[in-house]
Amino acid sequence: MRTRSRFRMSASRPWTLPALVAAAVATALLTTVPHGGPDRTGRAGPAGDVAAAAEPQGKARPDAHDVVLAVHGGAGSALHRDRTTPEQEKAYRDGLADAVRAGQKVLDRGGDSVSAVEAAVRSLEDNPLFNAGKGAVFTEDAGHELDASIMRGSDLKAGAVAGVRSVRNPISAARLVMEKSRHVMLAGEGADDFAARNGLPTVTQDYYWTQRRWDSLMDAKRAAAGSASRSDNGSGPAKASLADEQAKGTVGAVARDQKRNLAAATSTGGMTNKMSGRIGDSPIIGAGTYAKNGTVAASATGDGEIFIRGAATATISNLMEFGGKDVATAAYEVLIERLPKLGGSGGVIALDGKGTFDAPHSSEGLLHAYLTKDGKIVTKIFADETPPNS
Ligand code: ASP
Numbered sequence: 001m002r003t004r005s006r007f008r009m010s011a012s013r014p015w016t017l018p019a020l021v022a023a024a025v026a027t028a029l030l031t032t033v034p035h036g037g038p039d040r041t042g043r044a045g046p047a048g049d050v051a052a053a054a055e056p057q058g059k060a061r062p063d064a065h066d067v068v069l070a071v072h073g074g075a076g077s078a079l080h081r082d083r084t085t086p087e088q089e090k091a092y093r094d095g096l097a098d099a100v101r102a103g104q105k106v107l108d109r110g111g112d113s114v115s116a117v118e119a120a121v122r123s124l125e126d127n128p129l130f131n132a133g134k135g136a137v138f139t140e141d142a143g144h145e146l147d148a149s150i151m152r153g154s155d156l157k158a159g160a161v162a163g164v165r166s167v168r169n170p171i172s173a174a175r176l177v178m179e180k181s182r183h184v185m186l187a188g189e190g191a192d193d194f195a196a197r198n199g200l201p202t203v204t205q206d207y208y209w210t211q212r213r214w215d216s217l218m219d220a221k222r223a224a225a226g227s228a229s230r231s232d233n234g235s236g237p238a239k240a241s242l243a244d245e246q247a248k249g250t251v252g253a254v255a256r257d258q259k260r261n262l263a264a265a266t267s268t269g270g271m272t273n274k275m276s277g278r279i280g281d282s283p284i285i286g287a288g289t290y291a292k293n294g295t296v297a298a299s300a301t302g303d304g305e306i307f308i309r310g311a312a313t314a315t316i317s318n319l320m321e322f323g324g325k326d327v328a329t330a331a332y333e334v335l336i337e338r339l340p341k342l343g344g345s346g347g348v349i350a351l352d353g354k355g356t357f358d359a360p361h362s363s364e365g366l367l368h369a370y371l372t373k374d375g376k377i378v379t380k381i382f383a384d385e386t387p388p389n390s
Pocket of ligand 1: 074075249250268269270271279280281282300301302303304305
């Protein structure tokens with residue numbers, strides 16, 4: 001069943017979001033926020049990001065070797081040990097490890113890297129902790145519009161969906177576009193229809209709903225109203241907690257199969273309070289996702305507009321192919337040296353055909369996990385496990 005109405009809800013939640021949003025916005029307009037908030041996208045403003053990343057501190061060193069699969073759960077403010085309960089820590093580590101295991105199962109039975117990254121990303125889409133599928137963030141009019149893409153390194157085939165509103169697993173829709181259409185990207189209703197016609201499960205918008213993301217939308221609207229009525233640009237607690245909540249959760253995976261074919265996939269709800277119709281980097285081949293045998297499989301997360309303008313993942317591949325750089329040097333150059341100059345921050349997971357893996361990021365953290373060929377799974381979720389600019 002396809003959802004035509006933007007705000008169609010299930011019988012179990014009959015209230016309408018627009019009414020709530022109107023009320024919340026009215027409340028937000030009346031609320032004073034003591035310090036500067038993020039910009040309209042909900043992220044910290046570019047000036048702060050540039051300042052934070054102006055002087056790269058680290059070196060382009062690979063994080064690991066002999067990696068066969070890796071996933072990420074978004075860039076942004078990292079989780080901090082002192083503000084994370086043991087239950088939350090377990091939930092994040094389990095979520096990432098479960099996704100790795102889903103991909104591992106595919107690889108272990110001789111499956112290809114495309115199926116492995118699809119399985120890993122589906123697991124993260126089904127997990128409400130992450131900003132993709134169930135748990136996706138809200139647009140400014142309280143809807144959910146999801147983006148995803150997938151790419152196969154052996155022949156550069158790729159598929160993407162943008163602004164979908166009813167497919168349960170956008171990454172599988174992206175794969176369908178790659179394999180069952182003559183196009184690379186489908187958007188909006190056409191993409192939802194195509195997925196439904198080809199048998200992918202569909203959901204109503206309330207499937208994606210989580211309290212946490214709703215609270216983030218309300219925070220973003222309050223902050224936008226607060227910053228509109230203020231001339232200062234402070235950086236106090238309101239800004240910090242917004243960055244914490246909103247700048248996390250896009251998911252992605254990269255893999256190398258037994259035939260050494262690379263694949264990459266990325267899926268997201270985008271950015272909290274984004275304009276309806278806004279498309280980020282995640283479904284854009286060469287920005288959020290890229291895979292090419294001989295160079296790299298890469299999935300990015302961060303300020304989407306900047307990753308599009310900087311052609312982030314394609315540039316990593318080009319630096320390797322035409323500049324002779326290794327994966328860590330190329331990824332470092334793009335993430336730490338180039339993108340911050342455009343005013344954005346974020347991270348990438350990057351895997352080359354030999355299994356060399358790196359996850360550089362200019363954001364405070366990058367939640368990720370990887371699997372080595374001997375079956376070891378490593379998860380990294382805290383800021384001190386993933387120092388920025390390295
Ligand atoms: N890159 C995503 C977007 O711009 C958001 C993110 O990675 O957090 O839609």
